[in-house]
Amino acid sequence: MPATAPNHGAGGCGKANHRNTPAVSHTAAQARASPSGGGCPSGWRSQRNTARGHVVVRFSPIGSRKHQLPPPAQIRGRRCQQAVVNGGKSWHCLRNISDAHGIQRIAHAAPDNARTCIMASKVITRFAPSPTGFLHIGGARTALFNWLFAKHHGGEMLLRIEDTDRQRSTEEAVNAIIDGLQWLELEWAGEPISQFSRQERHVEVIRQLLESGHAYYCQCTPEELAAMREKAKAEGRPMTYDRRCRELGLCPPHDRPLVVRFKAPREGEIVINDLVQGEVRWQAQALDDLVLMRADGTPTYNLAVVVDDHDMGITHVIRGVDHLTNAARQKMIYEALGWDVPEMAHIPLIHGPDGAKLSKRHGALGVEAYREMGYLPEAMRNYLARLGWSHGDDEIFSTEQLIEWFDLDAVGKSPARFDFAKLESVNGWWMRNIEREKLLARFGEWLPHAPEELREKAEQARQRLADASVRQVFETLLDDLRERAKTLNELLELSWFIFAERPLQPNAKARKILKDDARAMLAALLPRLQALDAWDKDAIEALIRAFAEEQELKLGKVAQPLRAAVTGSNVSPGIFEVMAAMPRDEVLARIADQATGAA
């Protein structure tokens, strides 16, 4: 459904008188306190505007810093760009430091004032994916960082679906994203917000920009623009719009379709103080007059994002570095509108094993693919958090620890490669160490999502698990099984003998073990097992060890054929444990199946 055609004639056309009235529209949602906003002691506010320093003051709960406060004198000589105040208790210097004055001021600021000022702001982050495909791993990490940051600071994450591209946005993608976030247990506050649904508001803001002389109509066609870019490229000039319509004073109705462009400053520089990237500056001329409204009247991304982030009261924008230049463009729009610019944090992208941007070729699968592969949400969070973020030498983090320790200052600037081997290792740790009940639940949740090749087994396991006695065996052996499984898939494979029905189909290696002499050995052993009174691990083990000794066989020569017969595999938990956990009749029958097979 196409956008509501805006009333081009309304407002702002014809040589705007450059009133430059900051049209600040306050909705309830924007009633957030800004760290630099009103109510702060003047000393603090001015720090944001230090000519070179741009000291950023943020609040984080007491005790959340891993480093305790360094003495002011050390920092002063170090040219800090960013500093953090911890609930007025301590302060800490961040990276890329470039001005000594700001730091001194921090050092001199009264902690009590800082607390009063900063406590007023509640952290609101947002995850804003465009629903043009599944939730890929990079998006998942962005969501995780937003979520952790918000949680860490006692705030909330919001979810906004950037569905303004009507051609590419799909309902399935929205569902995939929501499913993915839910699987990872990254909850957001309130309902997901559709950016498309806010179109009227966006158009209203465009009108404001037109009226205040910060935007203008442009008649250039896509073809002309493409030609301009070609030409610029050939001449080695930057491929930016040449602003030819800027002073034309075009106005609808017009004989050609018109778009609205932002009237970006022609000189000076745009400076972003990014919480991860540090200070990044652009010459204003490097940024062109971006389109705010398409010829069909629909608003573009950069405009919509600014309006939505503002209206939603977002305090911290955390997204991939691929948005860094957008940050500069967006900052210009904020300023034209007279709005507070939220804090920005542009996190490095995840790369594939070959160092190139992660693509479908690599691991850029949807998160549901990782669920299928049998990874645990807690392991996923753990691994993803460690990709680009660190906390000393720690590798394993519970979600609580993640929330307690996560902050943007420990996020690096360089891209990280996605490494399946490490993910698997982390997942293995969680398989072994997660609470038993939790693992049982995860396994049950996962079964319906098993990959194609395991679908049948998973379904059978699901059904058999409903049988209390089968479940009993599974639970008894769970600790032995989980130790050997790096993923839920492997857990199913390893525990398959519990759910399998007689006669078992031994795998290739098990068949190799079950040669004639092994079958004969089993035939000799069987009656003794049948005669065994007590069916417990110690009794079984004692009997078999005695048998092996008597036959002058190494224990392995008895244990392996037994394992093959009972589990149908060459790999399993300790065979005595397995036999003891399984029903006696079933075990004896399975052995008999293979023993008689020899005859």
Next chain:
RNA sequence: GCCCCCAUCGUCUAGCGGUCUAGGACGCCGGCCUCUCACGCCGGAAACAGGGGUUCGAGUCCCCUUGGGGGCGCCA
């Protein structure tokens, strides 16, 4: 091409001027344990991209080179 960012073992990283003969983890190799496979334990190989500065002193600060990445849409 232009703008921006990045650069410690194969990979993820610790390191915020002296404590670095550079630490941890994954992976790899060897060993122990052992009924298989894992787990666990012990040991090993493995890195400050190159060049200039600054400094008494540089992996740590600055510059250049090289190499990687991102951006340059009426996509988001």
